[in-house]
Amino acid sequence: METWQAVLIGLIPSIGVGLLFWFVMRSVMRADRREREALAQIDREEAQARAAAAQASPRDTPDQDERATAPGTPGSS
Secondary structure, three states: OOHHHHHHHHHHHHHHHHHHHHHHHHHHHHHHHHHHHHHHHHHHHHHHHHHHHHOOOOOOOOOHHHHHHOOOOOOOO
């Protein structure tokens, strides 16, 4: 009986450290997953905002006539 008690007493600290390590690693993995989900959500929102801005106001490009008469361009008076 003394032998089993000695074995259990010897294993308890190792089991405790193993459980502690497992809980810490589980927390790290969950935090990483939540961070990746949050970053993906932010990326989706930014992409939607860029798409909405591009549709709402297309780029203003001057017509050929406007470029020819713009001040400082060759051929303008």
